Amino acid sequence: MTVMVLSGNSAQAHAVRLARVQVVSAYPITPQTSIVEKIADLVATGALKAEYVQVESEHSALQVVVSASGMGARTYTATSSHGLLLMHELVHWASGARDPIVMGVVNRAVGPPWNIGADHTDSMSQRDTGWIQFYAESNQEVIDTVLMAFRLAEHPDVRLPVMVMEDAFYLSHTLEPVDVPDQAVVDGFLPPREAHATLHPGTSARLGSFTGPDRYVDFRFEVAKAMERVPATLRLVEEEYKKATGRSHGGAVPTYRVDDADAVLITMGTSTTTARTVVDDLRAQGKKVGLAKLRLFRPFPNEEIRALGAMVDRIGVADRSYTFGPMGAAGTEVSAALYPSSHHPAVTGFYAGIGGRDVTPHVVRRMYESLLSGAVPEVHWEDIEEEVSVDG
Amino acid sequence: MAKLTLPAQELMFSGHSACPGCGAALAMRLLLKGLGPRTVVSVPACCWTVIATPYPTTALGVAMMDNPIEATGASISGIRAALDAMGEKDVTVVGFAGDGGTADIGIQALSGMLERRTNALYVMYDNEAYMNTGVQRSGETPLGAWTTTTPVEGHEHGKIEAKKDMMAIVLAHHPVYAATLNPSFPEDFERKVEKAKAMSGPRFFDIFAPCSTGWRFDAQKTIAIGRLATDTGVFPLYEVENGRYHVTRKVGSLKPVEEYLHAQGRFRHLTPANIAAVGAQVRDGWEKLLTFESESLVAPTPSAAPTAPPATRA
């Protein structure tokens, strides 16, 4: 193991190197660019022996890896924001085709107005496409999750594509010390891809095809079943990863000081780190608050959320995107997951950190205070002090 | 008449679901005869999605991958990259797309594939409209033709714009080989397939694919209409290799374009003046092609692209 000082984007690239990815294709977009630049270097120096296909759009980038994956190759791509939105058709295609692609997504706001700050709207808009979705909190978690993602995606019980999200700039361009596992360790954890239902030259076979209503639903049902097997498979993969490297990241919903808590805040990505310090401060003041990190968003960790809901009366969910639903995307999912339970905690949806705005300790403290006071509306925009007219 | 000398192997099965007289079915059959079993074909949404028959059957004796309509160029780059990464050699990678999926919605991915010099053969089978969705106009629909979106009703008289010159667009990317093929001339067809198969680098075929359903002609006339297309100069047969043009079927004197137009319901409404305009455009294209051929013998890079005919109301 080597400690390197890496940005989140370099961590993605090193994971791609260690995973011995065979085909990479990508198109540049801020703040993802340094991933594709770093991979280009790794390929140029021979540190990564991969075909790197330079394409004219993200749509083509994802098609290149979809087709390469269909032929049996291990593949990777990365994008952000508008790039991910342009890919949308192929995002659905990849999961329907059961291609175990891993994609790095640097979460960035969607225009207009143009904005390159951290915001989860891009990946949230792909939440119903059949991809497994992870949100990372640190660069260590980025490298580890990308490596686990390949194992999970290619696992015979799963065979689905995976997105590994990192917040723009807070991770993508921020340097942190990262334990980079040795190649031999990764080789032991992640064997070469075992091709299943891939296309072979010289055979009469069709990958993709078309069906009527008589069969289509069977394909969807297979995808649904594979998704349902993800939580158990993830536990297995994390155990194996822990055996290999000594590290794990606590499963789908790692929690912090939730025992005996009156209120728990659920966060995603980097705002979790800030929230953890706020929890410590408030606990020091005798306030019973806790924190849960939604690390896995798809499949949605119903079980973990229900277990949490059974312990606490007030839950706040901080969404870093606005999705026009009854609450934010995560808030809505948390509420829906809790609904069938016998114990119903009050759920409040918060919007915080939209478009790269800092989620400061002050903002997090306010969320906890309103949760504890009990006098909160169903949804609340943090950091909007007054009605602002942008019409001039 | 001399016996045809076509490869005996059949890699397209009977039981496919093409319409009777489908030129696109003939195009695939002849193509695979020449390319052989170690071929991977990527097919976007188009008539061929359906012709290949639904899951779990296939009408092809080779490996086929489906891809979204606009992404064929990228798909064949991905297939080739995977084969290279996995050390699979001696495989011909083919994109087999309709005119709409090539010249309109897929032109970006095609351009990307040609520019990054993917080692693959891109085939546009040209039935001159979006046939799978029910005969809507495409950029390849010719001047004057009726389609469901270029109606002949009220003040409309079919398509008012000229056909997009895909060969010129492709040639601007300097592929190693580009050719026009017509199933009505199977020996010329197979010679070009053999030639392309032996090369590596980006290659392009524009294959003429009459559609009895969309063009409104009797299904048994496909071959005859194909012959007329070439012999009237509407669809000349040529190839371009390293910038050198070669007309592969020399037509001494072109047949009158009426013979081609009158054979199809989609041109039924054309007036004598419209037909004269089409004829002038066809002759102009033919003469330019002959000029390219003679000039490129001396200077291999085409000096000028063929100019588009004026967008007159036919």
Ligand SMILES: Cc1ncc(C[n+]2csc(CCOP(=O)(O)OP(=O)(O)O)c2C)c(N)n1
């Ligand atoms: C993104 C997208 N838009 C539209 C369609 C609908 N569509 C399916 S086939 C087709 C026509 C294709 O025309 P062409 O490429 O000429 O092939 P043909 O049907 O004539 O064989 C269209 C528009 C689609 N599948 N995907």
Ligand SMILES: [Mg+2]
């Ligand atoms: Mg067509």
